[in-house]
Amino acid sequence: MGITATDAAYFGIQSVPAAAVFAALYLLFLAGFILQSFRERSRVYYSLTFFCAVRLTSFILRAIIAGTRGNNVGLLIGAEVLFAIGFFSLIYSTYNLVLDRELLSEHTSSSIISRVIRRRHLFRLVLLAAIVMGSVGISDINTSNDSNTISTGKSLHTTSTIIFFVLSVLVVYQALIVAKNELRYGAYKLGKGAFGRFQPYILLLISLLLLVREGFAMVTVNDFQKANNERLWYPLIAMPEILAVALFSIPGLVPGKREFPAKPETPRPAVRISRSMEVFHEGKN
Numbered sequence: 424m425g426i427t428a429t430d431a432a433y434f435g436i437q438s439v440p441a442a443a444v445f446a447a448l449y450l451l452f453l454a455g456f457i458l459q460s461f462r463e464r465s466r467v468y469y470s471l472t473f474f475c476a477v478r479l480t481s482f483i484l485r486a487i488i489a490g491t492r493g494n495n496v497g498l499l500i501g502a503e504v505l506f507a508i509g510f511f512s513l514i515y516s517t518y519n520l521v522l523d524r525e526l527l528s529e530h531t532s533s534s535i536i537s538r539v540i541r542r543r544h545l546f547r548l549v550l551l552a553a554i555v556m557g558s559v560g561i562s563d564i565n566t567s568n569d570s571n572t573i574s575t576g577k578s579l580h581t582t583s584t585i586i587f588f589v590l591s592v593l594v595v596y597q598a599l600i601v602a603k604n605e606l607r608y609g610a611y612k613l614g615k616g617a618f619g620r621f622q623p624y625i626l627l628l629i630s631l632l633l634l635v636r637e638g639f640a641m642v643t644v645n646d647f648q649k650a651n652n653e654r655l656w657y658p659l660i661a662m663p664e665i666l667a668v669a670l671f672s673i674p675g676l677v678p679g680k681r682e683f684p685a686k687p688e689t690p691r692p693a694v695r696i697s698r699s700m701e702v703f704h705e706g707k708n
Contacts, residue, residue, distance in 0.1 A: 470515050473512045534600075536593075557574070
C-alpha cells in the first residue's frame with residue numbers, strides 16, 4: 424500500500440508542540456553527552472551522543488511534518504526510519520553500560536545465557552540485522568503498491584520488532600544479575616556520590632524502560648494505526664526513551680575509560696640471531 428501525501432495522520436504525526444519540546448530536551452542532552460564523551464571517553468557516551476543527535480533530528484522532522492500536514496512522503500518515511508535507527512544506539516548504550524559495570528564488579532555470572540550475552544560483537548551484529556530489516560520493511564510497506572512486496576515488508580518489520588524485543592529481554596536479564604551482584608558483593612562506586620547506593624536500581628530501571636518501549640512495539644506490531652497514535656506513542660515510546668536518557672545523565676553511573684584496569688603491556692620478544700647469521704660471522708672471523 425503506497426501512502427498518499429495527506430497522511431501525516433496515517434503516521435500519527437499531529438502535534439507540533441510535543442515534537443518541539445522533545446527536540447529541545449534532546450538538544451540539551453546532546454550537548455551534555457558530547458561534553459561527557461570528551462571527558463570520560465566512554466563508548467556508552469559515544470552511543471548516547473549518536474542517539475540524541477538522531478532523536479533531535481527525528482523530532483525536528485516530526486514538528487515540520489505536523490506543521491505542514493505531511494506533504495512530503497519521503498520525509499514521513501525518513502522520520503520513521505530514523506526512529507528505528509536511533510533505538511539501536513540506545514539499547515546498545517544500555518547493553519554496554521551493563522557489561523562495563525559487570526567488568527568492574529567483584530562477581531560475574533557464569534551461566535550460559537550470560538556468557539552469550541557478553542559477546543559484544545554478536546550482540547551488535549544482531550542489532551544491525553534488526554535495523555536493516557526494520558528499515559527495509561518500513562520502506563516496502565509504505566512505498567510499494569505490490570502486494571508481495573508489502574507482505575515481505577510486513578514480515579521484515581515484524582521480525583525486526585521481535586529481535587529488538589528479545590534483545591531487550593536479554594539486557595534486562597543481565598542487568599538484573601549485575602544489579603543483584605552489586606548489591607550483594609559490592610559494586611562500582613556503590614555508596615559514592617548522591618546516587619551511589621541507588622545505582623544498581625537505576626541500571627535495572629533503564630533496562631526496564633527499554634523493555635516497556637519494545638513491549639508496546641511488540642503488542643502493536645500488526646496495528647500500525649494504534650502503534651502511531653500519539654496518545655499512546657508519546658507515553659509508551661517517546662517517554663521511556665527520554666527517561667532512560669535522563670537516568671544515563673546521573674553522575675557516576677557510567678564508568679569512564681580511565682576507571683578500567685590498565686591492560687598489562689606485552690613484553691617484547693628478545694631478538695634472536697639466526698644460526699645462519701652466526702655461521703656467517705664466524706666465517707668472517
